[in-house]
Structures are given as structure tokens and as C-alpha cells.
Amino acid sequence: xxxxxxxxxxxxxxxxxxxxxxxxxxxxxxxxxxxxxxxxxxxxxxxxxxxxxxxxxxxxxxxxxxxxxxxxxxxxxxxxxxxxxxxxxxxxxxxxxxxxxxxxxxxxxxxxxxxxxxxxxxxxxxxxxxxxxxxxxxxxxxxxxxxxxxxxxxxxxxxxxxxxxxxxxxxxxxxxxxxxxxxxxxxxxxxxxxxxxxxxxxxxxxxxxxxxxxxxxxxxxxxxxxxxxxxxxxxxxxxxxxxxxxxxxxxxxxxxxxxxxxxxxxxxxxxxxxxxxxxxxxxxxxxxxxxxxxxxxxxxxxxxxxxxxxxxxxxxxxxxxxxxxxxxxxxxxxxxxxxxxxxxxxxxxxxxxxxxxxxxxxxxxxxxxxxxxxxxxxxxxxxxxxxxxxxxxxxxxxxxxxxxxxxxxxxxxxxxxxxxxxxxxxxxxxxxxxxxxxxxxxxxxxxxxxxxxxxxxxxxxxxxxxxxxxxxxxxxxxxxxxxxxxxxxxxxxxxxxxxxxxxxxxxxxxxxxxxxxxxxxxxxxxxxxxxxxxxxxxxxxxxxxxxxxxxxxxxxxxxxxxxxxxxxxxxxxxxxxxxxxxxxxxxxxxxxxxxxxxxxxxxxxxxxxxxxxxxxxxxxxxxxxxxxxxxxxxxxxxxxxxxxxxxxxxxxxxxxxx
Numbered sequence: 001x002x003x004x005x006x007x008x009x010x011x012x013x014x015x016x017x018x019x020x021x022x023x024x025x026x027x028x029x030x031x032x033x034x035x036x037x038x039x040x041x042x043x044x045x046x047x048x049x050x051x052x053x054x055x056x057x058x059x060x061x062x063x064x065x066x067x068x069x070x071x072x073x074x075x076x077x078x079x080x081x082x083x084x085x086x087x088x089x090x091x092x093x094x095x096x097x098x099x100x101x102x103x104x105x106x107x108x109x110x111x112x113x114x115x116x117x118x119x120x121x122x123x124x125x126x127x128x129x130x131x132x133x134x135x136x137x138x139x140x141x142x143x144x145x146x147x148x149x150x151x152x153x154x155x156x157x158x159x160x161x162x163x164x165x166x167x168x169x170x171x172x173x174x175x176x177x178x179x180x181x182x183x184x185x186x187x188x189x190x191x192x193x194x195x196x197x198x199x200x201x202x203x204x205x206x207x208x209x210x211x212x213x214x215x216x217x218x219x220x221x222x223x224x225x226x227x228x229x230x231x232x233x234x235x236x237x238x239x240x241x242x243x244x245x246x247x248x249x250x251x252x253x254x255x256x257x258x259x260x261x262x263x264x265x266x267x268x269x270x271x272x273x274x275x276x277x278x279x280x281x282x283x284x285x286x287x288x289x290x291x292x293x294x295x296x297x298x299x300x301x302x303x304x305x306x307x308x309x310x311x312x313x314x315x316x317x318x319x320x321x322x323x324x325x326x327x328x329x330x331x332x333x334x335x336x337x338x339x340x341x342x343x344x345x346x347x348x349x350x351x352x353x354x355x356x357x358x359x360x361x362x363x364x365x366x367x368x369x370x371x372x373x374x375x376x377x378x379x380x381x382x383x384x385x386x387x388x389x390x391x392x393x394x395x396x397x398x399x400x401x402x403x404x405x406x407x408x409x410x411x412x413x414x415x416x417x418x419x420x421x422x423x424x425x426x427x428x429x430x431x432x433x434x435x436x437x438x439x440x441x442x443x444x445x446x447x448x449x450x451x452x453x454x455x456x457x458x459x460x461x462x463x464x465x466x467x468x469x470x471x472x473x474x475x476x477x478x479x480x481x482x483x484x485x486x487x488x489x490x491x492x493x494x495x496x497x498x499x500x501x502x503x504x505x506x507x508x509x510x511x512x513x514x515x516x517x518x519x520x521x522x523x524x525x526x527x528x529x530x531x532x533x534x535x536x537x538x539x540x541x542x543x544x545x546x547x548x549x550x551x552x553x554x555x556x557x558x559x560x561x562x563x564x565x566x567x568x569x570x571x572x573x574x575x576x577x578x579x580x581x582x583x584x585x586x587x588x589x590x591x592x593x594x595x596x597x598x599x600x601x602x603x604x605x606x607x608x609x610x611x612x613x614x615x616x617x618x619x620x621x622x623x624x625x626x627x628x629x630x631x632x633x634x635x636x637x638x639x640x641x642x643x644x645x646x647x648x649x650x651x652x653x654x655x656x657x658x
Contacts, residue, residue, distance in 0.1 A: 008049075011042050033087040036074025039065045040094045047101060054215070054304030056222040063105055066098040070114075085129045092121055096140050100204055103151060104216070105225055106168060115144055143204045150202045150209050150478045167504045167511070169488045171216040172225075175302060178515045179568035182522025185301065188563040189435075190334045191325045192218050192307040195318055196341040197374055197419075200476045206311045209479040210341040210439065215309065217487040218337070218565055220302045305337075305565070312375040314418040319425060326432040333559035335433030335459075337566065338426070341480055344442040345373035345420050370442045375419035423449055431455040435560050437569070439463045439482040444601040450608075457556040457608065461486075461573050465601040468583055470498055482604065485576035486569050489514055496579055497634040510631045517624030518571045524613035524620065525570075529558050532611075553608040574614035577604040578621040582638040 015038060018025055043065035050058040069075070075091035077084070095118040102111035119141055126134045173179060194211050202209040308321050318340075325336050347370075423446045426436065430453040438446055443462040450458070463482035467475065475481070478495065485492035490511050494502060502510070532555035560566045580603050603616070613620065626640040 005045075008042075008045050011038065011045065014038060015042060031087075032072075032074050032076075033084070033090060036069050036094065037090050039069050039074065040090070040097070043069075043101075044097060047097065050104075051215070051307075051309055053306050054219050056219065056225060056304070059101065059104055060224060063101050066094065066101055069094060070098065083128060085125075085131060088121070088125045088129065089131075089133075092118065092125060092137055092140070095121060096144060096204070099144050099148075100207065103148065104212075108148075108151075111148060115141075115148060118144065140205075143202075146202045146477075147204050147209060147212070151212070167507045169491055169507075170221065170511075171213060171487050172219045172221040173217070173565055173568050174221045177221075177568075178519035178522055179571055180564040182519050182571075183526040183561070183564075183567070185564040185567075186562040187301065187303060188334050188559050189218070189305045189337055189566050190329060191305055192337040192339065193310065193318070193322050193325060194307055194339045195310045195313060195374065196339075197312045197376070198341070198343055198475070199373075199376065202477065202479055203311070207309075208311060208341075210483045211309050211311065213479065213483055213487040214339050214341075214437075215307060217569070218307065219304045220565070312419075314375055315421040315425065316418065318374060318421065319428070322426070322429045326429045326434060329432040331432075333433070333562065335435055335559055335566075336429075337435045337437065338429070339437040339439075340372065340374075340421075341439040341483060342372045342374055342421075343440060345371045369422060370445055371420040371422045372440060372442065373419055374421050377419070424452075427452055427454055427458075430458050433559060434458055435566060436460045437486070439480045441465050444605060447605065447607060459557060459560055460607050461569065462605045464580065464603050464605075468496060468580070468587075470495070482576070485579075486572050489572045489575050492576060493579060493628055494632065496583055497629060497632050497637050499632050499634060502632060506631060510628060513624075513628050513631055514575070517575065517621075517627065520620060521574060521613060521624070522567065522571055525561065525574075525611045528611040528613055529555065529561055533558055554611045556608050557610060570610065570614070573604065573606065574610060574616075574621065575624070577606075577614075578616045578618075578625050579638065580604055581616040582622065582625050586637065586639040 018030070018035065018038065022030075043062045046058045046062035046065065049055065050062065075087060075094060077087070095114055099111050099114045099118065102108070102114060122137045122141055125131065125137065131137075170177070194214050196208040196210040198208075308325070310318060310321065313321075322336070322338055329336065426434075427449060433456045436446070436458060438460070440463060442465070444465055446460055446462055449460070463480070467481045478484070481492060481495060484495065490507060493510065493514070494500070494507075532552050535551045535555075557570065561570060584602055612618065615621070625638050626635055629635045629638045629640055
């Protein structure tokens with residue numbers, strides 16, 4: 001959805017009309033809840049635009065509308081008002097959406113307060129009206145609470161008095177961070193297709209925790225988000241109105257989507273749904289929030305790539321989205337990222353149809369090959385329990401609000417065979433550069449795609465077939481460990497070390513150590529890739545791959561490493577693989593046999609191989625893992641024992657040698 005869509009233009013005109021004729025409309029029976037409904041819909045349109053484009057300026061606009069609704073209590077009822085179940089349901093939908101926006105803006109304390117208000121409002125709604133959708137609204141509360149528990153609880157301390165600690169895990173890529181500082185950034189990632197479905201997963205409506213994390217991991221850190229989160233009450237009052245009696249004097253202004261919307265969006269400024277400076281809006285609103293969207297769009301160097309979020313898609317939907325994106329890429333170093341988080345489909349006789357389609361696409365999938373389950377069967381979607389229910393309709397969809405009509409997420413129930421995907425079916429997208437990230441218990445099965453590409457070498461980052469044992473690695477409560485490691489390695493390291501509640505000062509030291517490790521690793525990888533590409537100059541833009549006949553295999557990672565957003569994923573993956581390797585060597589699990597696979601299936605894998613500096617057994621990475629474990633006091637978990645000082649000495653020697 002672009003901000004130039006007819007729906008957005010219609011609501012913009014409606015909002016401007018009610019601002020101009022507010023007194024007359026109030027005299028004819030316009031209710032404050034009606035104003036809240038219009039503002040909430042505009043905020044939702046901005047939110048959907050953010051999901052599709054990654055434009056944090058649109059997310060800030062969405063927050064401005066929602067905050068105005070909350071501050072002015074548009075959905076509040078006075079003593080003289082008659083009870084209205086429709087207005088109460090609108091208020092519940094508003095709360096559910098506002099919580100998710102606050103979480104994406106890193107306003108976790110405000111989100112916790114809104115969750116409490118949502119719980120109280122749902123209880124009052126059920127007691128006062130006894131509605132038939134009471135169970136659905138309780139499901140919304142459970143889903144939001146589960147998402148907040150997974151997002152807030154780790155690695156931040158869970159004690160309420162400690163939540164004001166200055167440390168915040170960095171999900172978004174920082175322009176001053178190690179991944180952006182270790183080598184020059186060249187924008188190569190053109191678009192991302194993010195897919196997630198599990199029968200038991202933390203989610204709010206159509207926004208699973210995995211997509212919530214990966215979407216932010218593919219964004220640049222916006223300094224306005226941190227400034228907003230840490231703003232004082234006086235600063236926030238200048239950006240949002242606080243008076244219920246003067247709503248005409250304030251409101252969000254326009255947002256210029258620039259080139260950051262869909263691939264066909266216009267670069268012209270689009271009038272926003274609120275008043276401009278000429279109609280009496282405060283300068284802080286008219287020039288701050290609106291100008292922020294334009295400024296973020298104008299930075300081509302640090303642009304956020306557009307993306308498509310797919311929850312419970314059919315295999316056809318995924319392939320259509322992926323092929324439409326890759327076919328638009330010109331030959332060269334630009335690439336598309338495809339992220340898939342799904343489990344293995346149960347073996348059924350109907351799987352033969354999916355295998356036949358895979359055989360037609362890739363030519364090698366047999367009836368005995370495993371397949372990914374991307375969407376549930378219709379009867380499974382109609383059933384469910386608790387906050388892990390497979391399908392959410394009605395009130396439950398209000399929290400995410402990102403359906404297929406104009407949003408950034410697509411959800412469509414499909415027949416069981418339509419929801420099955422064989423690895424070979426992705427080969428049709430390899431006519432252009434593709435970076436594939438798979439977080440699944442059958443991720444090792446994708447190794448058989450190597451060498452069977454249709455034009456460009458496939459770059460793949462694959463999760464292990466099973467997470468390490470431990471209560472903190474339960475994907476049904478805290479999300480998938482591989483996705484967590486790619487988005488926030490400090491959080492994943494705490495999980496692997498079994499540290500559930502580290503102090504904020506410890507977390508800050510851990511983040512500093514990881515930044516130092518990532519910076520040194522990135523520099524060494526950049527040097528090795530430069531040497532590899534020098535062996536075959538001019539070959540990186542060829543259709544065949546990232547290096548010529550004389551270049552090593554890892555030269556194919558050159559385009560992905562050139563972009564700081566995907567480079568950050570590569571650095572985090574290398575650290576994650578080194579941690580898992582040390583963990584399995586310590587526990588002796590590498591000698592076992594899981595899911596019929598080899599010991600390597602228990603470890604993250606990739607192809608082509610990463611540069612030698614990123615090897616799991618490299619001295620630099622082993623020393624970095626021990627340094628990070630020493631901060632948590634868990635060296636023994638990763639085979640360090642009392643070798644913390646030795647790890648520091650090895651790391652120091654490596655830096656001196658470099």
C-alpha cells in the first residue's frame with residue numbers, strides 16, 4: 001500500500017473536512033468516538049505503509065494519531081453517554097494496535113501501560129455487554145501479553161523497577177555500529193520477502209514474533225525513535241496535543257513517502273490526513289513528524305528496503321511474491337532476501353502432489369522428501385487454543401491489522417497441499433541474486449540446492465535442525481533462536497548461556513564486547529573478500545556469480561557483504577555458529593544423531609562457505625565467544641573453563657597481528 005492509494009486519499013479528505021466543519025458536525029450528532037474511529041483508521045493506514053516500506057517516518061505518524069486518540073480520550077464515555085458496544089469495540093481495537101506500534105517504536109514502558117488498560121477495558125466490555133466475541137478479545141490480550149513477554153523479558157531484566165535501565169537491545173542496524181563501520185556501505189538489498197508460520201508461535205494476529213524481529217533487523221536505526229523514547233513529558237507535549245477541548249488545533253501532518261514505498265510509489269509529496277502549518281498545526285507537528293518522513297526517504301545511502309510480510313501464505317503466494325521481486329532485478333550485484341521460518345510438514349499421502357510440483361520446478365524432489373508447512377489446513381485453522389491459535393479472525397485480527405488488502409502482511413488459509421513447499425521450488429528464483437535465510441527444523445535439507453541454481457549462485461544461511469536444550473530456548477515462548485541470533489546476538493547469547501535475568505550493566509558490557517568482536521571480524525572478512533575479488537576482477541556483476549573461475553567460493557558473498565544490512569546478518573550468523581559449535585563441543589552433543597541427520601545438522605550451516613575469518617573454529621571467533629561468555633560468567637558453557645584471561649590474550653594478539 002502506498003500513501004497515494006485511494007483509501008488513504010479518502011480518509012485524508014475526510015479528516016480535513018471534519019476539521020473544517022467540526023462545530024456543525026458536532027451539532028448534527030457527530031460523536032467523539034466517530035472522530036477516534038477516523039483517526040484510528042488513518043493511523044492504521046500509516047502502520048500498514050510502514051510494514052510494506054520499512055519507513056519509520058510512517059510509523060511515527062501512526063504513533064502520533066494513536067497518541068492523540070489516547071491523550072484526548074476520543075473513545076472515552078461520559079456519565080451522560082449511553083453504553084455503546086460498538087464504541088467499546090472500537091476502543092479495544094485501538095488499544096491492541098497502539099500497543100504493537102509502541103513496541104516497534106521501542107516504547108516498552110508505554111506499551112506495558114497500554115496493555116494494562118487493554119486488559120481492564122476487555123474485562124469491562126465483557127461484564128457490561130456479555131458479547132459473543134468475549135473469548136476472541138481475551139485471545140487478543142493473551143497474544144499481546146505473550147509478544148511483550150518474549151520481547152521485553154529477555155535480555156532486559158524482568159523486575160519492573162529495573163525496566164528503566166538505559167540499556168536497550170539494538171534490533172535495528174546502527175549507522176555507527178560495527179557492521180556499518182567495518183567496511184563501506186553500498187546499497188545492494190533491493191527488497192525482502194519475509195515468511196513465517198508455525199502451529200505454535202508467539203504472534204499478535206498476523207504479526208508473528210519472527211517477522212517482528214526480522215523486519216526490524218532489516219531497518220536502519222532512526223535517531224528519532226531513540227529521541228522519542230527518551231523524551232520528557234514536556235517534549236512529548238509539544239509533539240502531541242493534550243487538551244480534549246481543542247482538537248482542531250493539532251494533528252499530524254503529511255508524510256512524503258518518497259522512493260521508500262512500494263516499487264511503484266511516487267516521489268512526490270502527498271498531503272497528509274491532518275492540518276498543515278497553514279491551518280493552525282503547531283510547528284513541532286507540521287515540521288517535525290511530517291518532515292521526518294521526507295528526510296528519511298531522501299537518504300538513499302541508508303534507505304530501508306521495502307518488504308513483503310507473509311503469514312500463513314500458500315506456496316503459490318510465496319513463489320509469486322518472490323518471483324515478481326526477483327524478475328524486476330536487473331543483472332548485477334543487487335539481490336533479494338527471502339526469509340522463511342516454518343516447520344516440517346507432517347508426512348501425509350497428499351504430500352505427493354506437492355512433491356510432484358517440486359519435481360517439476362527443481363527436477364529432483366521425490367515423494368519421500370520433506371517439505372515445509374507454510375500454512376495450516378482449513379480444519380486446523382478453524383481450531384486452536386490459547387494464544388497459539390493457528391488462525392485469528394475478527395477481534396484477534398485487530399491487533400496486527402495487516403491483512404492482504406493494502407497491508408504489509410498477507411494471510412490466506414489454503415488447502416494442505418497448497419501450503420507445502422519443497423526446497424527445489426525456490427530454484428526458479430535463482431535467475432537473479434537471492435539470499436535465502438531458513439529458520440526451520442528441516443533447514444539442512446536446503447543444502448541440496450547448492451550447485452543447482454538457474455543463473456546466479458544461491459546464498460543461504462540455514463539454522464540447525466534443533467535448538468540447544470534449555471527452558472529459555474523454547475520457540476513457543478521466546479521465538480526461534482536462529483532468528484533471535486540474527487536480529488539481536490546479545491539476547492541469543494544469554495539464551496544459549498542460560499542467563500535469564502542479567503543486570504543492565506552486564507548487558508551493556510556484553511554488547512560492547514560483541515561490538516568489538518563484530519568490528520574486527522567484519523574488517524577481516526572485508527579484507528579477504530577484497531583479495532578474492534581481486535583474483536577475478538570484473539566478474540562480480542556477471543550472471544554466474546561473485547567470482548571468476550580463479551576466485552574462491554566465498555567470493556560470491558561479495559554483494560551481500562557490501563550492503564551493511566545483510567552484512568550485519570552475516571556477522572551475527574558467524575558469531576552464532578561459533579557459539580553453537582563451542583556449545584555442542586562442550587556438551588558432547590556433536591557425537592549424537594538427531595532426526596536421522598549427521599552431527600552437522602545440529603549446527604548452523606551456510607553455502608557457499610563464508611570467508612575463512614568467519615569459520616566457527618577460527619581463533620578470533622573462539623576468543624570472542626569466550627570473552628562474551630566471561631562477561632556473563634558462563635565460560636564453562638562454551639568450553640572456556642577458567643580460560644577467560646587466555647581468551648583476552650588471544651584476542652589482543654590477533655588485533656596486534658592484524
